Amino acid sequence: MPMLVSGYNATMLARHILYAQFVVVVLITILHLSGLENDLYWRFLWLDTVTHAMGGMWAALFFIWVRTLRGYKLDLAWGIAGALALGIVWELFELAAGVQWEANYVLDTSIDIFMDALGGAFGAFLAILIKKSYGSS
DSSP states (O other): OOOBOOSHHHHHHHHHHHHHHHHHHHHHHHHHHHHHHTTHHHHOTTHHHHHHHHHHHHHHHHHHHHHHHTTBOOOHHHHHHHHHHHHHHHHHHHHHHTOOOOTTHHHHHHHHHHHHHHHHHHHHHHHHHHHHHTTOO
C-alpha cells in the first residue's frame, strides 16, 4: 500500500521541489547553450557527462514532484528510476534522430545512462534535504 501525505507540508514540499527544478533547468540551459555556441562539447568531452548528470537530477526532481503532488511520500528509488527511464528514452530519441554514431557509441551511451541515474540519485537526495530543511512530514 503506498504511503500518502497530505496537507500544508506536502504542498510546501512540492512547491520547493518545483523551485529546485527551475534552478536545475536554468543551469542546464546555460550550460548546454554555452556548450553548443562555443563548441565546448568538443573541447571538453566531460561536459556531456555533467549535462547528463544534471538532466538526471532534474528528472528525479520532476518524478518526485509529481508523486508528491499526487500525495505519495518522497521515495529515493522513484527518483532514480524516473531519471534512468528518462535517460533511456533520451538515448532512444538520439538514436531515432540519427545522432552520429561514434566509434565508442556503446560505451558513451552506457556512461550517459549511468550519469543520468547518478544525477537522479543526487536529485532525490536534494529532495530529501529540501524535505528535512522545511520540516515536512
